[in-house]
Amino acid sequence: xxxxxxxxxxxxxxxxxxxxxxxxxxxLHAKVLVIGAGGLGCPALQYLAAAGVGKIGIIDFDVVxxxxxxxxxxFSTNDIGKQKATTxxxxxxxxxxxxxxQAYNFQxxxxxxxxxxxxxDIIIDGTDNFATRYLINDACVILNKPLxxxxxxxxxxxxxxxxxxxxxxxxKTNYRDxxxxxxxxxxxxxxxxxxxxxxxxxxxxxxxATEAIKIITGVGMPLHNKIISYNALQNTFYDFEITPxxxxxxxxxxxxxxxxxxxYEWFCHSKANVSSISIIxxxxxxxxxxxxxxxxxxxxxxxxxxxxxxxxxxxxxLPNLLANIPIENKIVVFCKSGNSSLKAVKILNEEQPQLIxxxxxxxxxxxxxxxxxx
Amino acid sequence: xxxxxxxxLVFGQLSEIINSSELVLSATNNTDELNKKLxxxxxxxxxxxxxxxxxxxxxxxxxxxxxxxIVALLPPFSGG
Numbered sequence: 001x002x003x004x005x006x007x008x009x010x011x012x013x014x015x016x017x018x019x020x021x022x023x024x025x026x027x028l029h030a031k032v033l034v035i036g037a038g039g040l041g042c043p044a045l046q047y048l049a050a051a052g053v054g055k056i057g058i059i060d061f062d063v064v065x066x067x068x069x070x071x072x073x074x075f076s077t078n079d080i081g082k083q084k085a086t087t088x089x090x091x092x093x094x095x096x097x098x099x100x101x102q103a104y105n106f107q108x109x110x111x112x113x114x115x116x117x118x119x120x121d122i123i124i125d126g127t128d129n130f131a132t133r134y135l136i137n138d139a140c141v142i143l144n145k146p147l148x149x150x151x152x153x154x155x156x157x158x159x160x161x162x163x164x165x166x167x168x169x170x171x172k173t174n175y176r177d178x179x180x181x182x183x184x185x186x187x188x189x190x191x192x193x194x195x196x197x198x199x200x201x202x203x204x205x206x207x208x209a210t211e212a213i214k215i216i217t218g219v220g221m222p223l224h225n226k227i228i229s230y231n232a233l234q235n236t237f238y239d240f241e242i243t244p245x246x247x248x249x250x251x252x253x254x255x256x257x258x259x260x261x262x263x264y265e266w267f268c269h270s271k272a273n274v275s276s277i278s279i280i281x282x283x284x285x286x287x288x289x290x291x292x293x294x295x296x297x298x299x300x301x302x303x304x305x306x307x308x309x310x311x312x313x314x315x316x317x318l319p320n321l322l323a324n325i326p327i328e329n330k331i332v333v334f335c336k337s338g339n340s341s342l343k344a345v346k347i348l349n350e351e352q353p354q355l356i357x358x359x360x361x362x363x364x365x366x367x368x369x370x371x372x373x374x
Numbered sequence: 375x376x377x378x379x380x381x382x383l384v385f386g387q388l389s390e391i392i393n394s395s396e397l398v399l400s401a402t403n404n405t406d407e408l409n410k411k412l413x414x415x416x417x418x419x420x421x422x423x424x425x426x427x428x429x430x431x432x433x434x435x436x437x438x439x440x441x442x443x444i445v446a447l448l449p450p451f452s453g454g
Contacts, residue, residue, distance in 0.1 A: 036454050038454045039453070039454055040454045041454070125454075126454045127452070127454050128452060128453055128454040129452050130450070130452045133452055150454070151450075151451050151452055151453060151454065152451070152453045152454065153386060153387075153451040153452075153453045154386075156385060156386055156451075158448075158451070177432075178425055178432065178450075179423065179425060179450040180434075181423065182423070182450070183422065183423035183449070183450055184421065184423070187387075187421055187422055187423075188450070188451070188452065189387060189451065189453075190452065190453060191453035191454075194387075194453075196453055201453075201454065227448070229385050229448060231385075231395075234395075238383070238385075238430075238446065239430060240425075240427045240430055240431075240432055240446065240448060241427075241430055241431045241432060242432050243431060243432050243433070243434065245434050246434070247434075
């Protein structure tokens, strides 16, 4: 395609006097990594691709499910069951065939983060759990990369830019200056449990793309050292100025070696004070002992499990169905990612203190990854 | 003497605990005392993690409060 045709594609933004050819060239040379092709990632990816960001990376290990479709607008009904990262990549290639798109169909862990992050200038966080959010933040701090943060729940969203120096004040803040430590997972809600209105991540994800474009081009004032809270029901914005934590209580990794040795799952889950079991120990236990395995996901939730027997009791029904649980065996509770199972074990501990119950750390996602590797 | 008041704005799940997104309290001297008062009024709040801002600026240490300060409580959430 000729330069003129390319110019025509971006004509309406090139004619903005603040933007022009210079900003467009900066976009074409920029490399942006979007983590999570979900509610936030989909709109962010669409606008970044359409705007002409030269290289876009998409990392997501998950597959499309029907309950994603009300907010994850890159995907259609025919995509159910397909890998999100590759599916998103092919949709983006249709939007803009002139840019380079790289799909990573696996989970971000502290073992692969540095290798991937070094290929990008800006990181966009569209993930759905605290462990990955702290992991992304710490890696960006160590590698000194700007991080565009977004999070949503129900009707409220947050957006901000971390790890970008304000040249006037010489202040640079990050997620740990906003929330030094993760919440107790027993009190934290996920969109799976608490719900989210479909348009909300559309708004926040689009704001994340806007911030990335501003950082790349130098046009406007990025949201650094700030967090904006948006309420869709009131249609109000409230901004917070983030100030650096001078005396951190929690220790966090300061270099690559410490980062590799930091257990983010433990960091976020240990506060629940609930017994957990690792995937390896679970595999050993289910082979060597007669145990009861309980799935607390909603009925019909994917993926299906055929490899072992279990009883299905969705978390919300658990308090009413305690009588269905045999009391003679040890119990392992699992869900998709290991959060709902913590809440379930907490209920079991309170209601049936004689039971020995464990939550499967990392849930089915981690279990599948372990078994794919072995 | 003026009756010192402060306005408190709450976000996310915290508004469920206090049953509103806004409340007005007679002022305490500082944020530690305010937290204590809030935890007495709403015991469930003590289990929650949140960041506190005074007049939109996030604070990390005990800070003096003044008449008509606006205090905001922002909880983390992780949905994407």
